[in-house]
Amino acid sequence: MDRTSYFSDRANGMQRSVIRELLKLTHNPDIISFAGGLPAPQTFPVEYVKRATAKVLEEEHVKALQYGATEGDPRLRKKLAEIMKRDGIDADPDQILVTTASQQGLEIMAKIFFNPGDTCIVGLPTYLGGLQSIKSYGGVPVGVELDEHGMIPEKLVEMLDKLEAEGRRPRLIYLIPDFQNPAGVTIPLERRKEIVKIARDRDYIIVEDTPYRQIRFEGEHQQTFQSLAPERVLSLYTFSKIMLPGFRLGWAYGPEWLINKFIMAKQSMDLCTPPFNQAVTYHMLEEGALEAGLKIIIKLYHSRCNVMLEELEKNLGDLEGVSWTKPEGGLFLWLTLPEGMDTDELFKKAIEKNVAYVPGSAFFPKNEDHRSMRLNFSYSNEEKIREGCRRLGKLIKEYKP
Ligand SMILES: Cc1ncc(COP(=O)(O)O)c(C=O)c1O
Structure with a gap:
């Protein structure tokens, strides 16, 4: 039927x-x-989870089991800003939105940026869940080739020229700069700067999706896109790969005007990310579970x-x-x-x-x-x-x- x-x-x-x-x-x-x-x-981190859970239930259950603010637990947002500061970003807790992990961040991205038929620059290859979110709101992912150093700036320019000439200006550039899923490659600083210059010259927003950034086992940390172009970069973070995926906890960071739209879009999705998970995570971070x-x-x-x-x-x-x-x-x-x-x-x-x-x-x-x-x-x-x-x-x- x-x-x-x-x-x-x-x-x-x-x-x-x-x-x-x-x-x-x-x-x-x-x-x-x-x-x-x-x-x-x-x-x-099972032991950390146990201790933090007991503390939350004993001391904070009234708040933790209640609805919370869409933006997220203020204590947690402050902690997240500290994590970002250690990564060279001058982060303001007010520009943080706690998300139900980064997949929700991608879903919100798609919801607020794409009308059906709008194009979005992605890497070739790129994260499957990103493609699904973009497509689910009618966005059209357009691929730009990667090499062993991530997205190739010359190929990006070629693709932007082509799309602009066809009157199909992309809504944004979606990047996974660190140990990219699926290719495992990382964009070096010089190339990041080139991509930022392209985005600035042509006025594009960059979405930097970076779940693996802290799992570096060789080489030098490369500056984030967020610190290179805070006026136009929306960054997505998550605890899934650096602590545990089961809490479904992440955060989005970006300029206020962009985060405000993210907050509005999230409200109708789930009102707030589970306050209980946020409170437990806050105490785990206090105890040093992440490091x-x-x-x-x-x-x-x-x-x-x-x-x-x-x-x-x-x-x-x-x-x-x-x-x-x-x-x-x-x-x-x-x-x-x-x-x-x-x-x-x-x-x-x-x-x-x-x-x-x-x-x-x-x-x-x-x-x-x-x-x-x-x-x-x-x-x-x-x-x-x-x-x-x-x-x-x-x-x-x-x-x-
Ligand atoms: C690049 C990228 N973005 C987002 C996600 C979604 O992760 P989560 O929703 O668990 O934070 C993943 C998961 O593998 C990923 O590789």
């Missing part, structure tokens, strides 16, 4: 992610999955990343045309196979061999890539990473397109 007449055009335009459907297969415990973007559960946890996370992911890089070299190093990125932080790396290979097709064979990845096509606006895959190194232990890479290497080498 055709039920489309019940729904809005927007709902009828929504598609179930083929990838998410495929990824359900990876729930089989025999499968070594490099597919998800999950943090390692042993890094969850202590990050040390553990960085050490663990660094060694897991190294194991994956070592195994890829061992199992695929002699195959012509194959390459992979070497992240300095984060959770992912990006593997590209020789010409003619198809990672969507290979995925089914990989599942049969009990190893999983996300095919690169998921991260392109029109699913146009078929040679790449995203590999996650945060979730599986070293033994599994070694075995998974062996399986994957064998499969790729034996694969006849």
Whole structure:
């Protein structure tokens, strides 16, 4: 029965992610999955959560179990501003909006910026959830190529010229500057400055989505877009990867005029982010849970990343045309196979061999890539990473397109 007449055009335009459907297969415990973007559960700060939860229930339940302000708990916003200050941003707590993690930030972004048909610059590849939010409000993601240093400024200029000439001026530039999901690459400072100059000269807003920034295990921190161009950058942060994803807690930061729109848009979504989670997080931060946890996370992911890089070299190093990125932080790396290979097709064979990845096509606006895959190194232990890479290497080498 055709039920489309019940729904809005927007709902009828929504598609179930083929990838998410495929990824359900990876729930089989025999499968070594490099597919998800999950943090390692042993890094969850359980003891901090227990202590902070007890404190909130004993001392603050009247507030914590009540509705809260849309902007967020003022104590938490002050703490978040301190975290940002340590990162070189002159942050004002009044410009912070606590969000129900950064996916909500992306959803609000899409809600306030896009009329159906409006374009948005994204990286090629880019985060799948970002693409979904943009599309769900009728936005049209337009890809600009990345290399091992992130978005290429010359390609950005080319694309802006083209779109402007067609009268399709993009609403904004969406970037994941640090250890990008999915490619694992980071934009160096010089390139950040070039991109900022382009945005300033042409008056574009930049959305800087940066969930992995604090998970740097090699190299130098690169200045944020926020500190380079505070008048036009909206930054999205989240505790999901640096502490725990289960609280669904993040924050948006930007110029007042922009944050005000974000606040209005959030009001009709969920009124406020759970005050209980905010209060618990505040006390955890007071106790130093973030710093202590990050040390553990960085050490663990660094060694897991190294194991994956070592195994890829061992199992695929002699195959012509194959390459992979070497992240300095984060959770992912990006593997590209020789010409003619198809990672969507290979995925089914990989599942049969009990190893999983996300095919690169998921991260392109029109699913146009078929040679790449995203590999996650945060979730599986070293033994599994070694075995998974062996399986994957064998499969790729034996694969006849
Ligand atoms: C680039 C990027 N943005 C946003 C998110 C959403 O994260 P959360 O909603 O858990 O903060 C993710 C999650 O993987 C991501 O990689």
